[in-house]
Amino acid sequence: MRIRRTLQAAALIAAAVLLGLLTVQGTYALWNASALTAPGTVSAASFDVAMTSTLAGQATSNMTLPSGQSANLNLGPTAALQPGDSVQAGVVVTNNSNASGAFSTAFTVGQPSVTDTPTVADPKAGLAHYLTVTAKTAATAAQCNDTTGYGAVTGLRSPAVAKGGATVFCFRVSLSQEPDSSVKGKAVNITLPMTARQCGVSGDC
Numbered sequence: 001m002r003i004r005r006t007l008q009a010a011a012l013i014a015a016a017v018l019l020g021l022l023t024v025q026g027t028y029a030l031w032n033a034s035a036l037t038a039p040g041t042v043s044a045a046s047f048d049v050a051m052t053s054t055l056a057g058q059a060t061s062n063m064t065l066p067s068g069q070s071a072n073l074n075l076g077p078t079a080a081l082q083p084g085d086s087v088q089a090g091v092v093v094t095n096n097s098n099a100s101g102a103f104s105t106a107f108t109v110g111q112p113s114v115t116d117t118p119t120v121a122d123p124k125a126g127l128a129h130y131l132t133v134t135a136k137t138a139a140t141a142a143q144c145n146d147t148t149g150y151g152a153v154t155g156l157r158s159p160a161v162a163k164g165g166a167t168v169f170c171f172r173v174s175l176s177q178e179p180d181s182s183v184k185g186k187a188v189n190i191t192l193p194m195t196a197r198q199c200g201v202s203g204d205c
Contacts, residue, residue, distance in 0.1 A: 047097050049105065049196045054090035054141035054168065063093075070193075075171070086174040090144040093158070093196070094166040103198055104160040109135060109169060110193035111154045114142060117187045127186040130179040134172045137190075142172035153192065160199060169194070 027080045049063040051073045061071040075089040095105040112133045116126035134150035137158050158167040172194060 014181075016111075017054075025109045028065075043117060046075060047066040047105075047198055049107075050094040050096055051194075052092040052094070054144055055168075058119045059141065063194070081175040083175060083179060084177045086147070086172050088169050088172045090138070090141055090170040091194075092141060092166050092168050093160045093161070093194070095163055095196075097163050097198070104162045104165075106197050106199060107158040107167060107169070108195050108197070109153055110195065113189075113191040115189050117189055125180075125182055126188070127179070127183040128188045130183060131188060131190075132174045132176070133190060134174070135171075136170050138168040138170050141168055144172075147172070160169050 009044060042194060044138040050060060052060040053073060053075050054189070055075060056145060059073060059075075061073045063071055065071050067177055081087065093107050097103050097105065114131055114133060117126045133153055135153040135156050136149040137156065138144060138149075150170070153171070156169070157168070161167050171190075173190065
């Protein structure tokens with residue numbers, strides 16, 4: 001009987017743990033390429049990359065805002081986790097460049113930042129201490145729900161994406177089996193920086 005009460009209490013604590021999930025920041029770097037051509041018309045081209053959440057609502061943003069600043073895409077939603085549970089979300093990244101030639105694009109995810117809300121002085125006292133973030137690339141958003149293939153986030157890179165094409169980054173957040181009761185009602189912010197690099201005319205990334 002005593003064991004049963006302990007398990008029930010642990011379940012209630014876990015149900016109150018709220019996870020503020022995944023904000024993706026996007027930036028890009030342009031690579032220039034040139035070639036000799038016959039006289040003719042010169043036109044400008046844009047290097048446009050779009051990010052779309054794989055979850056309900058399908059929030060979309062360009063990676064860079066008109067002001068030149070990096071855009072943020074909230075992958076949400078907020079979810080409650082039991083000990084040992086995980087939640088997945090993803091972002092579809094589309095190469096919308098209209099430049100002529102084989103201008104493919106490669107995307108890379110940087111070091112994730114997991115911070116408690118509000119910030120706590122002792123790292124072990126916050127929810128962030130009990131969370132693990134992993135990632136993978138996928139061909140479709142539905143593959144984010146497949147729990148296999150997730151691994152290290154930092155440096156994860158997509159295959160080259162041709163103009164008009166897209167790739168998917170899937171992110172998985174897992175709560176440890178035994179979170180401390182002090183994390184009851186706590187939340188975290190998880191930021192994942194993403195960069196896009198335009199490949200050369202050859203398409204080689």
